[in-house]
Amino acid sequence: HDAGGDPLVDGLNPAQARAVTTRGPALLIVAGAGSGKTRVLTHRIAHLIREREAWPSQILAITFTNKAAAEMRERIEGLLGDASQGMWISTFHSACVRILRREAERFGYVSGFTIYDSADSRALLKRIIKELDADTYGFTPANSGAKISKLKNELVDAATHAATMNENDPRERLFVEIFRMYEQELKRANAFDFDDLIGQTVHLFRAHPDVAAVYQRRFRHILVDEYQDTNHAQYSLIRELTRPVEPEEVERLVPPARAKELDASGRIPPASLTVVGDSDQSIYAFRGADIRNIVEFERDFAGAEVVKLEQNYRSTQNILSAANAVIGNNFDRQEKHLWTSEGDGERIVGFTGYSQHDEARFVAEEIEDLHRAGLAYSDIAVFYRTNSQTRALEELFIRSAIPYRVLGGTKFYERAEVKDAMAYLTSIANPYDPIAWSRLLGAPKRGVGAMAEAHLANFQEAQGVSFHEAMLRAEEVTAIGPKIRATVRALGEMLVRASRMAVGGGATDVAGEDAKPAPVADVMKLVLDETDMIEKLRAKRDPQDDARAENLEELLAVAREFDVKQPGAGLLAFLTEVSLVAAADDLDDSSGTVSLMTMHTAKGLEFKAVFITGVEEGLLPHQMSVDEIGGISEERRLMYVGITRARERLYLTLASTRATFGDVSVAMPSRFLQEIPEGLIDWRQSPGEVTGRGGTASRALNAPRSSGGGSWSRTRTDSAVTFSGGGSGSGAVSEPASGNMQSALDKWRERKRLAKEAQASGG
Ligand code: ATP
Ligand code: MG
Numbered sequence: 001h002d003a004g005g006d007p008l009v010d011g012l013n014p015a016q017a018r019a020v021t022t023r024g025p026a027l028l029i030v031a032g033a034g035s036g037k038t039r040v041l042t043h044r045i046a047h048l049i050r051e052r053e054a055w056p057s058q059i060l061a062i063t064f065t066n067k068a069a070a071e072m073r074e075r076i077e078g079l080l081g082d083a084s085q086g087m088w089i090s091t092f093h094s095a096c097v098r099i100l101r102r103e104a105e106r107f108g109y110v111s112g113f114t115i116y117d118s119a120d121s122r123a124l125l126k127r128i129i130k131e132l133d134a135d136t137y138g139f140t141p142a143n144s145g146a147k148i149s150k151l152k153n154e155l156v157d158a159a160t161h162a163a164t165m166n167e168n169d170p171r172e173r174l175f176v177e178i179f180r181m182y183e184q185e186l187k188r189a190n191a192f193d194f195d196d197l198i199g200q201t202v203h204l205f206r207a208h209p210d211v212a213a214v215y216q217r218r219f220r221h222i223l224v225d226e227y228q229d230t231n232h233a234q235y236s237l238i239r240e241l242t243r244p245v246e247p248e249e250v251e252r253l254v255p256p257a258r259a260k261e262l263d264a265s266g267r268i269p270p271a272s273l274t275v276v277g278d279s280d281q282s283i284y285a286f287r288g289a290d291i292r293n294i295v296e297f298e299r300d301f302a303g304a305e306v307v308k309l310e311q312n313y314r315s316t317q318n319i320l321s322a323a324n325a326v327i328g329n330n331f332d333r334q335e336k337h338l339w340t341s342e343g344d345g346e347r348i349v350g351f352t353g354y355s356q357h358d359e360a361r362f363v364a365e366e367i368e369d370l371h372r373a374g375l376a377y378s379d380i381a382v383f384y385r386t387n388s389q390t391r392a393l394e395e396l397f398i399r400s401a402i403p404y405r406v407l408g409g410t411k412f413y414e415r416a417e418v419k420d421a422m423a424y425l426t427s428i429a430n431p432y433d434p435i436a437w438s439r440l441l442g443a444p445k446r447g448v449g450a451m452a453e454a455h456l457a458n459f460q461e462a463q464g465v466s467f468h469e470a471m472l473r474a475e476e477v478t479a480i481g482p483k484i485r486a487t488v489r490a491l492g493e494m495l496v497r498a499s500r501m502a503v504g505g506g507a508t509d510v511a512g513e514d515a516k517p518a519p520v521a522d523v524m525k526l527v528l529d530e531t532d533m534i535e536k537l538r539a540k541r542d543p544q545d546d547a548r549a550e551n552l553e554e555l556l557a558v559a560r561e562f563d564v565k566q567p568g569a570g571l572l573a574f575l576t577e578v579s580l581v582a583a584a585d586d587l588d589d590s591s592g593t594v595s596l597m598t599m600h601t602a603k604g605l606e607f608k609a610v611f612i613t614g615v616e617e618g619l620l621p622h623q624m625s626v627d628e629i630g631g632i633s634e635e636r637r638l639m640y641v642g643i644t645r646a647r648e649r650l651y652l653t654l655a656s657t658r659a660t661f662g663d664v665s666v667a668m669p670s671r672f673l674q675e676i677p678e679g680l681i682d683w684r685q686s687p688g689e690v691t692g693r694g695g696t697a698s699r700a701l702n703a704p705r706s707s708g709g710g711s712w713s714r715t716r717t718d719s720a721v722t723f724s725g726g727g728s729g730s731g732a733v734s735e736p737a738s739g740n741m742q743s744a745l746d747k748w749r750e751r752k753r754l755a756k757e758a759q760a761s762g763g
Contacts, residue, residue, distance in 0.1 A: 019307040026301035029276040032338040033644030034314030037276040046079040057086035058220040096201040112429040114191040115579040121193045152195035153231040153288030190432040198233040205240040213249040227277035231288035316345025323643040347682040359655040360396040379608035381595045407597040417548040424527045431466035502571040517570030519563040599642040610646035616667040656690040
């Protein structure tokens with residue numbers, strides 16, 4: 001192909017074109033924000049396929065969110081026509097789930113394993129801490145969970161940690177005990193936590209070279225976006241996948257390797273690796289992201305080629321100049337110079353409110369102006385450092401009837417009734433999961449008390465069978481009254497029936513084991529019909545319960561949508577997808593709403609107009625970061641990420657007083673504001689003009705609730721009315737509310753206690 005008339009290279013600048021067309025064992029594309037890294041990666045994949053250098057199935061592309069993955073797939077299909085079948089484009093987590101589901105049996109798990117989200121694992125930890133009385137030594141689910149997560153991201157398990165810890169430290173010994181029990185409980189529940197997904201895959205590859213060989217052989221091209229935010233576990237995964245298949249493993253391959261797959265020494269050569277990233281955008285150190293992965297790439301991957309991109313295609317020069325100025329204050333970085341041919345554009349608008357309500361009022365008014373000037377609401381985003389900041393904004397948006405969505409707020413899947421229904425599905429897929437089972441037993445209420453539950457769980461444990469099997473044999477648990485036994489048995493039968501349906505090959509199916517799993521919607525329908533959940537809610541004639549019933553119907557609709565999108569994929573795939581939805585995945589461009597999100601969530605995205613709110617000391621940089629080594633640098637990178645999301649208009653706003661938890665405190669402008677050259681900011685109200693007297697906007701605000709009463713849908717804006725009430729911590733990654741799971745675990749603990757009593761009394 002000559003340079004002209006090639007849609008994959010046309011319109012790219014020379015550096016970008018090289019990044020698309022160059023070949024070799026390893027390629028590192030380092031570049032600032034908005035320089036086309038993601039675009040180049042997409043074109044490179046399309047180029048590999050079009051040039052017949054790879055089949056789609058030989059490509060593994062890693063993105064930061066599922067949404068980014070879907071976008072990339074769409075773009076590639078747009079570039080090539082429909083040729084992305086069999087290509088793996090996914091997040092690290094999704095790719096690992098796929099591998100683990102296939103290979104789970106190799107290490108004592110069952111393919112239907114549950115994925116615990118952070119709320120689930122915190123709840124599990126809470127129980128363990130109670131059992132060990134570790135709370136009196138200052139252990140909390142949050143601090144022990146963070147420590148476990150950190151270790152897992154370093155690929156350190158409890159045994160390894162025990163071997164290297166300071167034996168003389170009793171606190172450390174106790175921690176190891178917590179860690180160990182946590183591992184055991186997860187295994188027993190046939191569950192993985194989020195960090196496990198990656199760590200266990202690495203572990204699998206290292207323990208089973210023959211399994212690793214299958215994937216090392218399959219993926220000939222591995223491409224990773226946002227490489228600066230990979231942690232050690234993810235890095236190790238990449239290392240494992242990019243090893244050659246040695247001759248002794250080549251021999252064991254099925255189907256056997258063909259001669260042309262092999263190099264001169266009889267190995268299958270390693271996959272070629274392309275990574276793109278920007279060390280100035282590394283903002284996940286608190287989750288173990290290691291900037292060294294990108295800095296040391298050339299050393300780690302021999303023969304690596306490096307391409308630098310400097311032209312920015314996203315933002316105006318004013319916005320870029322501000323971004324360059326801010327990030328220039330980080331000393332531990334490689335100098336980069338971003339420029340654009342687009343011209344200066346508008347100046348950045350600054351505004352200081354008397355209070356956060358005044359600030360929010362300004363934001364709302366400006367949004368209305370932008371909208372009147374022709375900007376779609378979906379082109380506008382409002383960023384903040386912590387989730388607690390949304391409240392003032394939401395109040396004003398509701399009042400001004402600005403449609404908006406909060407990304408990463410209280411999520412659909414965290415609602416009680418949705419969790420109830422999902423507990424059924426989880427148990428149907430994994431009949432060993434105690435948490436799902438415990439939840440479904442009481443939803444809806446059917447008279448199975450804590451005592452009966454305890455007896456059943458005891459029986460289950462003693463017999464070493466699944467919870468479903470235990471329910472089928474409820475007659476044997478004579479300590480429970482006959483009526484409850486019958487109820488439990490009937491429920492067990494329903495679950496078993498649903499399980500058969502879900503995996504395929506049900507009794508009525510002539511095709512036997514080859515039968516496809518039933519559509520998810522069918523399984524869900526069975527559950528909803530048999531439990532009568534929706535009808536029971538409707539019968540209460542309470543608008544709140546009506547909304548809950550609607551949510552269940554919405555869940556059914558989600559399942560139908562899934563069945564259409566992924567025909568034949570089945571329940572497991574559905575559960576996997578649900579448990580992997582990340583905050584940024586909520587985003588729907590066509591929804592016509594303003595997007596509210598933390599700056600962490602904003603990574604990789606772009607909007608015509610961006611508001612960064614709360615640009616104050618203590619918020620941005622966040623108070624927590626001030627005392628930490630490297631903390632301010634990380635906050636500065638976050639600010640850089642925020643600024644560089646804006647294409648045309650950027651607003652930086654702050655308040656001179658801010659009320660948090662009932663206290664009103666005086667807020668100082670962020671140091672980052674001072675780092676931006678004065679001439680770039682057009683202050684509508686500068687910090688100096690605001691004396692810091694109390695807020696003028698009323699605080700108590702009876703926001704009218706829009707119709708729909710909290711029921712959820714993808715596009716409806718009223719879902720955001722429920723405030724997440726978060727606000728503690730960094731707010732960086734919004735943790736799902738753990739309340740529901742908590743009560744399930746409290747129940748569990750109570751049940752264990754009752755069970756002990758029951759045993760003691762000879763029952
Ligand atoms: P980030 O660091 O934020 O992830 P990025 O480097 O991945 O940014 P992209 O998102 O790929 O950048 O590109 C930024 C914007 O510039 C996109 O809208 C993209 O379509 C556009 N763009 C990139 N390269 C070109 C080009 N050569 N011509 C026109 N537009 C381009
Ligand atoms: Mg990108």
